[in-house]
Amino acid sequence: MTAAADNQDVIWVEEPEIGFWEATFLPAIVEGLKTTIRHVTNYQPVTQQYPEEKPILPLHYRGVHRLNRDEQGRVKCVACMLCATACPANCIDILAAAAPPQWPDRDKYPASFVLDELRCIYCGMCEEACPVDAIELTHIYDLTGTSRNELMYDREKLLDVFDQTKDDPRDPTRTRRGRLGPAAEFGSLPTVAPATPITPGDRSAQAPAPGVIHPHKPSDWSRKPS
Amino acid sequence: MADLITTLLTIAVAVGAILTTVAYLILLERKLSAWMQDRRGPNRVGPFGVFQPLADGLKFLIKEDVIPARADKVMFLAAPCIGLLTTLLAFAVVPFGPVNDQPAYLRFIIAPHVDIGIVFIFAVTSLAVYGVILGGWASNNKYSALGSLRASAQVISYEIPLGMSVLGVALLGGTLNLENVVAAQAQGGFWQWYIWTQPLAALIFFTSALAEANRLPFDLSECEQELVGGYHTEYSAMKFALFFLGEYTHVITMSFLTVILFFGGWHFPWIATPGSAYVGAWLVKVLVLLSKVFSVIVFIMLIRWTIPRFRFDQLMNLSWKALIPLSLANMIAVMTVRQFGWNRWWLLPISIGLFCFVGIIGVSAKRAEIRHRHGASQGAGLHPLGGAGI
Numbered sequence: 001m002t003a004a005a006d007n008q009d010v011i012w013v014e015e016p017e018i019g020f021w022e023a024t025f026l027p028a029i030v031e032g033l034k035t036t037i038r039h040v041t042n043y044q045p046v047t048q049q050y051p052e053e054k055p056i057l058p059l060h061y062r063g064v065h066r067l068n069r070d071e072q073g074r075v076k077c078v079a080c081m082l083c084a085t086a087c088p089a090n091c092i093d094i095l096a097a098a099a100p101p102q103w104p105d106r107d108k109y110p111a112s113f114v115l116d117e118l119r120c121i122y123c124g125m126c127e128e129a130c131p132v133d134a135i136e137l138t139h140i141y142d143l144t145g146t147s148r149n150e151l152m153y154d155r156e157k158l159l160d161v162f163d164q165t166k167d168d169p170r171d172p173t174r175t176r177r178g179r180l181g182p183a184a185e186f187g188s189l190p191t192v193a194p195a196t197p198i199t200p201g202d203r204s205a206q207a208p209a210p211g212v213i214h215p216h217k218p219s220d221w222s223r224k225p226s
Numbered sequence: 227m228a229d230l231i232t233t234l235l236t237i238a239v240a241v242g243a244i245l246t247t248v249a250y251l252i253l254l255e256r257k258l259s260a261w262m263q264d265r266r267g268p269n270r271v272g273p274f275g276v277f278q279p280l281a282d283g284l285k286f287l288i289k290e291d292v293i294p295a296r297a298d299k300v301m302f303l304a305a306p307c308i309g310l311l312t313t314l315l316a317f318a319v320v321p322f323g324p325v326n327d328q329p330a331y332l333r334f335i336i337a338p339h340v341d342i343g344i345v346f347i348f349a350v351t352s353l354a355v356y357g358v359i360l361g362g363w364a365s366n367n368k369y370s371a372l373g374s375l376r377a378s379a380q381v382i383s384y385e386i387p388l389g390m391s392v393l394g395v396a397l398l399g400g401t402l403n404l405e406n407v408v409a410a411q412a413q414g415g416f417w418q419w420y421i422w423t424q425p426l427a428a429l430i431f432f433t434s435a436l437a438e439a440n441r442l443p444f445d446l447s448e449c450e451q452e453l454v455g456g457y458h459t460e461y462s463a464m465k466f467a468l469f470f471l472g473e474y475t476h477v478i479t480m481s482f483l484t485v486i487l488f489f490g491g492w493h494f495p496w497i498a499t500p501g502s503a504y505v506g507a508w509l510v511k512v513l514v515l516l517s518k519v520f521s522v523i524v525f526i527m528l529i530r531w532t533i534p535r536f537r538f539d540q541l542m543n544l545s546w547k548a549l550i551p552l553s554l555a556n557m558i559a560v561m562t563v564r565q566f567g568w569n570r571w572w573l574l575p576i577s578i579g580l581f582c583f584v585g586i587i588g589v590s591a592k593r594a595e596i597r598h599r600h601g602a603s604q605g606a607g608l609h610p611l612g613g614a615g616i
Contacts, residue, residue, distance in 0.1 A: 015596060023588035024581070032532035040261045047266045 057139050059170060062122045064140040065115055065153070066161035066171075068133060075159060076134035079108040083126035083135050091119035092126060113155040117143055138165045236333045240322070241314060248474040249279035255527050262531045289463035294366060297460065301364035306461065306468035309357030313475040316350045319343040320482045324492045324511040325405045326500070334512070335405065343404040344396060347483065348389050351438065354472065355381040358440075358447065361469070362457035373456030376538065377447030380437055383542060384444075387549035388434035391427040394553075394560040395420050395487050398570065404483075408491030412500050419490040423570050424560075426577035428488040430553050435480035437545070440473060441526060443533040446541060481522035489518055548584060555580050 021027045048055060057063075068076045079096035097111035126135050138161060145151045153161075165171040253268065253275065260267030268275035293302055320343075323334030340346060355378055362374025396402050398420065399410045411418050421428050437444035448456025455461075458469050485491060492498055492511035502510070536544065559576045562568075 017596075018589055018592045020582075020585050020589050023592060024585040029529075029533060033528055036262045036528050036532045039264060040258065043261050044264060045260075045266045046264050049266075 057141065057170070061139045061141070062124045062127075062137040064117060064138055064143050064161055065120070065126070065158055066136055066138050066165060067113065067155060067158035068136060068162050068166075069159060074103065075109060075113075075155065076132055077110045077113060077130075078106045078132055078134070079110040079113075080131060082129040082131060086125045086129035087120075088123060088125065089119050089121045091116040110155060113158065115153045115158060117151040117153055118148060136171075138171045139168070140165065232333055233336065236336050240317065240336055244314070244317065244475055244478060245471065247478065248471055249283060251474055251478070251523060252282070252470075253279050254524075255530075258524070258527050259531060262528075283467070286464050286467040291463045291465065292460075294460050296366045298364040298366070301360045302460075303465070305357045305361030305364060306465045306472070307357075308360065309354055309472035310468045310475065312350050312354040312357065313472045313479060316347045316479050317475070317482075319346050319404060320479060321405050321408060321486065321491070322482065322512070323515060324498075324508055326409060327508055327511075329508055332508075338405070339403070341401075341403050344392055344402045344407075347479070348385065348392075351476065351479065352381060352385050354476065357469070357472065358457045361461065365457070365460035367460050369454045370457050370459045373447045373453045373459070376453075377440065377457060380440075380444065380446060380541060383545040384434040384437040384549075387430050387545060387553045388438060390550070390553035390557055391424075391430040391434065392487060393557050394424050394427045397557070397560045397564055398423065404486055408486055408493070409500075411490040412493035415499070416490070416493075416495045419488065419493075421488040423573040424488065424556070424577065425574065426552060426556050426581055428484070429581075430549050430556070431487065432484055434545075434549060435484065436526065436529065437541070439476040439480050441477060442530040443535050444541060445535065446538055449535055477523060477526060478519070481519045481526065484522050485515065485518040491515055491518075548588075552580060552584055 070076050077094075078099075079094055081094055081096070084090075084092040084094050093112075093114045093116075094110050095112040096108045099106045099109045103109065122137065124137050127137050130136075135158075140161070143151070256278075257267040257275070259265075268278040271277040271281045293299060318336040319340045321335040325334050325338065328334050358377040358381075359374045362370040362372075362377070365371075395407065399407050401407060401410070407420075411420060436442075440447055445456075447453075448458065450456075453459070458466055461469060492515040493500075494514045498507070498511040498514045556577065559573060559580070563570060563572055563576075
């Protein structure tokens with residue numbers, strides 16, 4: 001063999017010797033027929049009958065947005081514009097207004113919050129950007145409408161989506177704190193758990209948790225989370 | 227006059243039956259394909275999709291009939307008509323029941339007593355390639371033209387083994403009349419079926435028939451991966467449907483021929499013999515024939531998803547280097563046996579021997595090719611398998 005063949009990185013495969021039966025094609029055809037007939041007689045379709053039978057989506061599925069409500073039923077959003085800034089598709093349009101005096105825990109609230117579901121690319125960056133866990137993506141995927149205007153979701157529609165989905169076990173409210181406000185505390189908050197259960201082998205599980213900013217010890221970044 | 231009316235009625239019934247059968251065979255094929263691939267197949271129109279053919283037919287009828295701007299209009303329109311016409315015409319001499327004991331006012335063959343039946347069928351079905359070539363050429367589309375060129379080369383190559391494999395049967399029975407071919411097999415009983423004395427011819431015939439009907443694994447003239455749609459790329463609506471009908475009718479005709487020539491036609495031991503005289507025997511015979519044909523069609527559909535498509539040079543090699551010499555040798559064997567009056571059972575070992583002989587030649591040719599490649603490439607300082615593929 002030549003020098004190239006001695007290289008252990010390359011595995012040369014010899015063409016198998018062709019025998020009498022291979023040359024006649026017949027055994028291969030019989031084998032193939034057995035396979036096709038087995039699939040007909042032992043029929044186990046994998047097709048999902050979609051409109052009748054809905055798929056079970058993974059928990060991290062990113063569908064239609066919702067605006068969460070707090071314990072008092074108010075919109076959680078504080079109109080900080082972080083989601084609109086983070087949005088790569090520029091589909092969020094927020095008009096901020098001064099919060100009513102009876103809402104002492106915040107300065108602003110969204111007087112209008114319009115999200116264009118047709119422009120949205122469902123990347124989930126708004127959800128990651130939100131400091132008060134007000135905007136979240138639900139598992140609703142079959143979004144239809146008869147006009148473009150119908151799919152411009154305003155604040156009330158987005159709150160409606162929250163009311164529809166808050167009790168769904170597949171759409172838990174992913175906030176851990178239940179109260180509004182201290183976005184400035186984020187450096188000391190516990191790591192945000194991913195929405196889906198992930199196995200330790202996943203690369204995402206081994207990376208430093210996304211979205212968490214460590215203000216003091218940048219050297220920790222290289223350490224794997226225990 | 228009565229004869230004319232009977233003939234016209236037979237034609238009407240036969241054509242109607244064929245077209246309906248084709249529609250439902252397409253459904254069956256789609257279902258079978260789906261089952262083989264663990265899918266469900268058409269199941270939206272009616273229970274289990276039984277009205278799918280009707281929906282398809284309606285769709286074909288009301289779809290826009292596009293004729294490309296630069297196409298040759300006359301030929302473009304004529305091509306699908308020729309395609310369907312020729313395949314339907316071939317059915318005229320195919321008996322679809324026991325011709326000898328047909329009840330009054332019932333005919334099991336459109337044109338009875340055609341003594342050149344087999345020749346007629348081959349003459350007419352090979353005309354179907356005109357439809358393909360004209361369609362491909364008139365479309366003014368390079369993919370269509372390529373598809374039709376492939377089709378013409380393929381059909382011309384496979385006509386030869388197809389015809390020569392049948393010559394053995396014709397020689398054995400001493401007739402080209404399909405009615406007599408069936409009658410000869412039925413008289414002799416189960417062991418007189420020509421599959422026993424002509425197994426090689428049956429294999430060659432079936433293979434060539436698949437190629438003639440442009441069925442997988444020989445559907446090179448319309449392979450989607452290479453040629454968009456092949457010769458019918460530019461066809462839509464009812465014109466496409468005509469091509470499709472023609473193709474399926476071809477499959478049906480070829481299945482009928484396979485059964486009639488090699489599997490005893492309507493004959494089946496104990497149930498349907500020439501001696502069976504019970505009431506409704508003719509119906510049983512028709513059913514026996516039809517179920518045999520149905521099995522062949524299902525087998526063709528199974529083959530479709532079992533064997534991958536040939537490459538074009540492989541297709542040509544198979545015909546010119548294997549099937550044609552084999553069918554020639556088979557024909558010479560039959561002639562020898564007939565001439566010297568040997569027992570016709572000699573043909574069985576001869577057929578098997580021929581088949582094995584070709585297999586051995588194939589093996590040694592392949593080994594020689596590999597050996598040759600080894601030596602040549604080592605001289606060039608390359609790895610033996612680094613060069614071109616097989």
